[in-house]
Amino acid sequence: MEGNNDNNNTREKEIKEEKEMGSSSNSMMHRSSSRPQLDLTGAAIQGNFEERNPTILLPNQSDDISHLALDIGGSLIKLVYFSRHEDNPADDKRKRSIKKRLGISNGNRRSYPILGGRLHFVKFETRKLNECLDFISTKQLHVGGIDSPSYSSRLLTDENAIIKATGGGAHKFADVFKERLGVSIDKEDEMDCLVAGANFLLKAIRHEAFTHMEGQKEFVQIDHNDMFPYLLVNIGSGVSMMKVDGDGQFERVSGTNVGGGTYWGLGRLLTNCKSFDELLELSQRGDNKNVDMLVGDIYGGLDYSKIGLSASTIASSFGRTISESKELSDYRPEDISLSLLRMISYNIGQISYLNALRYGLKRIFFGGFFIRGHAYTMDTISFAVQFWSKGQAQAMFLRHEGFLCALGAFMSYEKHGLDDLMAHQLVERFPMGAPCVDGKIHGPPLVDLNEKISWMEKFMQKGTEITAPVPMAPPPGTTGVGGFERPFSMGGTLRSDSSASLNIGVLHLVPTLDVFPLLADPKMYEPNTIDLADRSELEYWFTVLSEHLPDLVDKAVASEGGTDDAKRRGAAFARAFSAHLRRLMEEPAAYGKLGLANLLEMREECLREFQFVDAYFSIKQRENEASLAVLSDLLMELDSMKEDARLLALIEGVLAANIFDWGSRACVDLYHKGTIIEIYRMSRKKMHRPWQVDDFDAFSKRMLGSGNEKPQPHKRALLFVDNSGADIVLGMLPLARELLRRGTEVVLVANSLPALNDVTAMELPEIVAEAAKHCDILRKAAEAGGLLVDAMVNIQDGSVENTASVPLMVVENGCGSPCIDFRQVSSELAAAAKDADLIILEGMGRALHTNYNAHFKCDALKLAMVKNQRLAEKLVKGNIYDCVCRYEPSR
Numbered sequence: 001m002e003g004n005n006d007n008n009n010t011r012e013k014e015i016k017e018e019k020e021m022g023s024s025s026n027s028m029m030h031r032s033s034s035r036p037q038l039d040l041t042g043a044a045i046q047g048n049f050e051e052r053n054p055t056i057l058l059p060n061q062s063d064d065i066s067h068l069a070l071d072i073g074g075s076l077i078k079l080v081y082f083s084r085h086e087d088n089p090a091d092d093k094r095k096r097s098i099k100k101r102l103g104i105s106n107g108n109r110r111s112y113p114i115l116g117g118r119l120h121f122v123k124f125e126t127r128k129l130n131e132c133l134d135f136i137s138t139k140q141l142h143v144g145g146i147d148s149p150s151y152s153s154r155l156l157t158d159e160n161a162i163i164k165a166t167g168g169g170a171h172k173f174a175d176v177f178k179e180r181l182g183v184s185i186d187k188e189d190e191m192d193c194l195v196a197g198a199n200f201l202l203k204a205i206r207h208e209a210f211t212h213m214e215g216q217k218e219f220v221q222i223d224h225n226d227m228f229p230y231l232l233v234n235i236g237s238g239v240s241m242m243k244v245d246g247d248g249q250f251e252r253v254s255g256t257n258v259g260g261g262t263y264w265g266l267g268r269l270l271t272n273c274k275s276f277d278e279l280l281e282l283s284q285r286g287d288n289k290n291v292d293m294l295v296g297d298i299y300g301g302l303d304y305s306k307i308g309l310s311a312s313t314i315a316s317s318f319g320r321t322i323s324e325s326k327e328l329s330d331y332r333p334e335d336i337s338l339s340l341l342r343m344i345s346y347n348i349g350q351i352s353y354l355n356a357l358r359y360g361l362k363r364i365f366f367g368g369f370f371i372r373g374h375a376y377t378m379d380t381i382s383f384a385v386q387f388w389s390k391g392q393a394q395a396m397f398l399r400h401e402g403f404l405c406a407l408g409a410f411m412s413y414e415k416h417g418l419d420d421l422m423a424h425q426l427v428e429r430f431p432m433g434a435p436c437v438d439g440k441i442h443g444p445p446l447v448d449l450n451e452k453i454s455w456m457e458k459f460m461q462k463g464t465e466i467t468a469p470v471p472m473a474p475p476p477g478t479t480g481v482g483g484f485e486r487p488f489s490m491g492g493t494l495r496s497d498s499s500a501s502l503n504i505g506v507l508h509l510v511p512t513l514d515v516f517p518l519l520a521d522p523k524m525y526e527p528n529t530i531d532l533a534d535r536s537e538l539e540y541w542f543t544v545l546s547e548h549l550p551d552l553v554d555k556a557v558a559s560e561g562g563t564d565d566a567k568r569r570g571a572a573f574a575r576a577f578s579a580h581l582r583r584l585m586e587e588p589a590a591y592g593k594l595g596l597a598n599l600l601e602m603r604e605e606c607l608r609e610f611q612f613v614d615a616y617f618s619i620k621q622r623e624n625e626a627s628l629a630v631l632s633d634l635l636m637e638l639d640s641m642k643e644d645a646r647l648l649a650l651i652e653g654v655l656a657a658n659i660f661d662w663g664s665r666a667c668v669d670l671y672h673k674g675t676i677i678e679i680y681r682m683s684r685k686k687m688h689r690p691w692q693v694d695d696f697d698a699f700s701k702r703m704l705g706s707g708n709e710k711p712q713p714h715k716r717a718l719l720f721v722d723n724s725g726a727d728i729v730l731g732m733l734p735l736a737r738e739l740l741r742r743g744t745e746v747v748l749v750a751n752s753l754p755a756l757n758d759v760t761a762m763e764l765p766e767i768v769a770e771a772a773k774h775c776d777i778l779r780k781a782a783e784a785g786g787l788l789v790d791a792m793v794n795i796q797d798g799s800v801e802n803t804a805s806v807p808l809m810v811v812e813n814g815c816g817s818p819c820i821d822f823r824q825v826s827s828e829l830a831a832a833a834k835d836a837d838l839i840i841l842e843g844m845g846r847a848l849h850t851n852y853n854a855h856f857k858c859d860a861l862k863l864a865m866v867k868n869q870r871l872a873e874k875l876v877k878g879n880i881y882d883c884v885c886r887y888e889p890s891r
Contacts, residue, residue: 068141069410071193071403072169074237074261075276076369077124077132078406081141082509084117094765095828097786098811102831118429119410119507121403126169133180142183162186164409166193193408195242195250198232198365200411201400205507206423206823207592209365209396212378213386217589220396223523231356234404235368237261239348241355254355256348260370263344270340271333279337280374286338291331293319317343345377349384353393364393367401399504399592424824425513428505428592429605505591513814514830516822518839520855520891527821527850528595529875532588540870541599542585549574556607556615573610577603597819597850604755604816614754616724623725623757624767627680631729632774638734647700650735651863655691655883656683657731658722658843658865680726683865692866692878695887699861702889703742714838714859716745718829720813720820722843724759724767732842733771733778739838740781740806747809747832753816758845761812768808781808818845822854837890844868848875848884855891862886 067082098104124132136142143161161183167190174185201208207219232242232250239259244250260276267279289312295304296311297320303310317339321331356364364385371377378397385395400407519525532538553570560566580602588594607615614620634653638646657680689696705711717739721732736746748768750761759767765787772779772788782788785807814826833839840861841847847862848871854860862884866872869880876884 067413068136069164069406069413070166070170071190071406071409072165072167072173073126073369074168075126075264076402077126077129077169078369078403079120079122079124079132079136079141080403080406080410081120081122081139082117082410083120094761094787094810098809098828098832101786101807101809102828104828104831116510116512117508119509121400121406121504121506123402129173129176133177137181142181164188164412166190166405166409188409188412190405191240191242191250191252192248193405193412194234194240194367195232195244195408196248196411197400197404197406197408198367198398199227199244199247200407201398201404202227202365204421204423204426205399205428205592208399210399210589211382211394211396212375213382214379215375219589219593221523229359229361230363230365231352231359231361233348233352233364233366233368235259235348235366235370239351239368241352243355243359243361253359254351256351258344258347260368263340263370267337267340270328270336273333273337277372280341280372280377282334282337283341283376284334286332286334286336288314288335288339288342289320290335291318291320291339292316293322314342341377342380345380346384349381349395350388352381352395353385353388356393357389362393363396365396365398367398367404369402371397371401373399373401403504421509421511424515425509425511427508427510427513427824429508510814510824512827513824514827516825516833517830518833518836518856518858519822520857522823525822525854527819527823527854528597529849529852530596530871532594532596532599538585538588541596542581544868545581545599545603546578549577552603552607552615555619556612559612559615559617569610569612573606573612576609577606580606595850597817597821597845600755600819600845600849601815601817604753608753608816616754616757620724620757620759620763624729624770627726627729628767628770628774631733631771634730634734635737635775638738644700644704647703647738648696650738651696651699651885652684652687654731654735654842654863655865655885656680656687657726657728658863659683659867659881680730686881687883691885692872692876692882693884693886696885698889699885699887702859702887713742714739714744716747716832716836717838717840718747718749718833718836719840720749720842720846721759721764722818722846723757724763725757727843728759728764728767729771733768735840736808737775737777740777740808743806744838745806745809745835746781747811747836749811749813749829749832751816752812752814752826755816755818758818761810764810768810777805778808780805785809818843819850820846821850844871847886852886855888858890860888862888 069080071078122135124135142163161181163177163183163185165177165185166188170185170187174187177183177185202222203224206221209222210217210219212218228249229243229245231253232244234240234242237260239256240252241254242250243253264276264279267273267276271279271282273279273282292314293316294311295309295313295315296302298315299311301311352364352366356362366378366381371381378395382395385393398404515522530537530541532541553574556573557566557570560569583590584594584599591598638649641649659679702711717736719732719736721728732748736748739746748764750764751758752761754760768778768782768787772782779788784805787808787810809832811828811832812826813820813829814824815821837858838861839856839858840863841851842863844864844867847864848866852862852875863886864884866876866878866880866882866884872878872880872882876882
């Protein structure tokens, strides 16, 4: 874990839940003495207890807890390993205050090593075992990784290290691991691991399962309450079929010896291909009618319509060769490979469906490295299942198909607690580099920044493709088997690192993420308004992000002082982000179901990967200072108005201030025409109703009532703030002040991490403190909310005692993107939402790009100025700079 280098210089606090931890450990399943034991006695948090992911010291730990598991197969070695998150700076005072105010306890903090981190997936060819061992040794994965206590503090040696492994190689190579790494292999049953891995993925990963028909990938959301039973078909060298009835409950009901080994073995004999992937690549260019006997060949070119077989249906795989006087060398290897692939895939699909029918199973999931994300293989299996079931069943595939056993072995380490994680606690991020390309190890580019930059520079100099090639059109006249025609898609040509066609990302484990409790229907919730499955939309946003990239790089480099190091990192960031954009253009589902929120998150994650902490930091500071300088005059102006006029002016102010968005090209152009205050005033002057979406009257009636009827004020309002500068200072803070004046508790919700010029929860308390110098309402509310503890200066009566004022609080939203996905918010935001009856979403990212169509259990107000012409036309049927004020009463 980070920060363990000098234990003597570290202030430790006792863990408040130590008693609870001890009791939970007593209820653990019994483990044999040969397995690593987790000793929690004397455990204490290192450093500040209020840190987001504090390090837990285990002073009496005698065995290391490995964070590596392997599936060592005949062809490939699959690794799953865990690395802890880097320490994030924590806003301790704010966190302590908000936890006390909202009653958030630390009782759910994990009392075992996984407190948040990354789960990585890596592959090696088994014949390159030494390279795999070098990789493990470089990262010290066999002793918990280079971030583990045993590595950083040298409290432990690797003599006690035990790693989990499954597959035949776990027995075959046990002595090699002992000799090279000094570790013992703890062998896990392959079928147990397979099922455990599949169950975990189906429960925990939102976009794990998908269908694949005619080249189209469509993700399927699995209802956890209706997941079992299902048929799991694992296609490795042979094929095993398991009926899965629950966690740890399964039965192998069937199988076949005709599987991936058959395809590779026969293919090697018939085509002289030197690798499985070379054989697959050959199939892309094949035409199976040159070797297969068709129905038309038997019936003189006619269909056998009586039983529903067309002339182009395969009657016998490889049957044409019987009637031809040709030698093997006379047949094209491409045709042989395709015929062989289809013969095996179709039969696996048929046998799988018949077993599902036999047991009355509704779902069939296919996994194993035979599939390898290969589009044509998946299409072939899908057509077989569809044909034999007459459309009543569908084949489904898993994105992590090749890592099921390795993941199951990883989960067999007790106390990991992974089985408790759900979809909202796992975030897939985008890998910036690969540890293995073309069979060569590139050291630790996923960890070391210099290695990562060098890798990107070499990568681009060589012109190596990291994108999935565009699928080729199928040659005419090719045919199907068993009564159905050839699938539409031939799939993509394999890349040089073809085993990476399953280019899954890194899974970030964040146990502190929750589902937003005010969603009207979490199962039906879809955050993204923009559908990037629409090719034209994807191409449009690809262009927008590409055009904005040079300006973003300039800002990022300037934020680091324009040093040579910053310029180098900026260039590496641009290469990495451009490469990901190209990959997603060619395979939009490469990282799961893609929405605009995911695309924007990828950009921010790329910046963070190359250590650009906040590309707009200096710009945000300047804009905050300029806005705070005129805040006092604005508040005086608002206070001079009558109640109804003031409410309208406040909403106008939010909309006008929302013009400041460095993510919009149109708005960036505005900045060259005037100062922030000049642009704000210009925007205010243009606030003429009716707006393009105008529900202000309905909102005003809820706030002010009509006639003599005065409505009850809202109990608590969550204000989701957007940009720094005028947006937060001149827009949202005055609106928050008005709600406070009416007796409503206000919670300002801001980003956990920087994104463009969005304000963060770390920055907000200081902004509120400065604003409170100009306003008694804000000062008292901030004091009541704990925001002014040691945060303000020059306030004559700056008492921090409890006051009768309603509180103003700040919480983080749990994300670092201009958008927000309410399926994954911080635990403190989820706690704040429990007593809220009004939410206000402000800004294009949170109210238009995402959540425009979202429904909530409480009153919701969505405010934004449209700063994108395409979005204006498609979403609100208007133009750029139109305003949206959408009010939706409580459901």
